[in-house]
Ligand code: AHG
Ligand code: MN
């Protein structure tokens with residue numbers, strides 16, 4: 108009762124943030140996402156404010172998506188549309204809704220000149236006076252793991268941010284959109300789970316912000332996230348086993364062997380939402396694998412808005428990401444919906460999987476270079 112009165116009479120949101128922190132840690136003041144980004148910006152004398160604006164816009168859109176997800180069972184936002192995306196997957200209503208929210212936020216924010224989205228066949232070049240001044244381009248999976256929407260299992264949003272190559276003032280072009288992962292300036296994800304979190308990196312470590320719905324703010328809850336060098340979780344859709352390369356099969360066998368010294372057998376955890384599987388492994392230590400198969404030699408996940416952001420975050424947290432042979436961030440994309448096998452997570456686990464791939468499946472992905 109007293110606490111309610113305190114909120115009702117409280118002077119500003121900042122006070123509320125401090126109070127909410129005190130329940131967790133009486134000595135630390137919790138930073139809001141906006142405060143955190145602003146501090147980053149003020150420490151960079153060349154910053155124009157556009158990047159701050161961009162991350163803020165992504166944050167706002169994610170709150171709207173979060174609200175819609177939370178009431179999905181009550182509203183008419185569950186279920187499928189009659190459309191399929193360019194990858195031939197049926198679009199869910201929430202896929203479409205999330206796509207619209209992020210596109211609108213970016214279109215009118217003035218910092219983003221173009222977007223590649225899983226739900227759009229072509230790259231969206233905004234080409235309006237404001238957006239042409241934008242210094243950034245964004246690749247986004249608006250709703251990741253959408254097959255889990257109906258069953259209340261964690262889903263997410265994944266994004267990657269590049270600085271454009273072409274000069275601001277004109278519409279963005281292909282050289283801005285198809286950039287190698289090493290050019291990234293930031294990447295992150297939002298996980299809509301038991302709590303909603305935004306986790307992102309600007310190339311100086313990884314920070315996680317938990318959404319406090321009572322005040323409508325993301326608060327820094329997981330500063331400087333690092334992934335353990337080793338773990339005991341492996342995450343892979345083993346139902347595809349017969350289609351896997353021998354290297355993957357042998358690595359799975361290795362995970363299942365009994366060896367006390369290396370804490371094996373490991374344990375399997377597979378949610379089916381990259382964001383959720385990645386997030387758990389980031390915190391606990393583990394490896395996530397979506398390999399190429401004999402049916403889909405380049406795997407399922409998309410390079411620009413799934414593999415590259417996950418790889419960037421993994422590396423920033425001290426982990427590793429590869430396609431089984433080479434670093435994901437070194438792959439030069441040739442098309443916007445390009446796929447790539449993904450091995451991501453704890454450094455030593457990824458290295459061990461690569462060892463099996465190198466030894467047993469070196470030529471597995473050699474031919475389907477133009478596969479989509
Ligand atoms: P999306 O919902 O954006 O299409 O992504 C689904 C992806 C990824 O999130 C997940 O890890 C993977 O598909 C699961 O695929 P399988 O069902 O083939 O295991
Ligand atoms: Mn996805």
Ligand code: MN
Pocket residue numbers: 202225248249250251252253
């Ligand atoms: Mn998606």
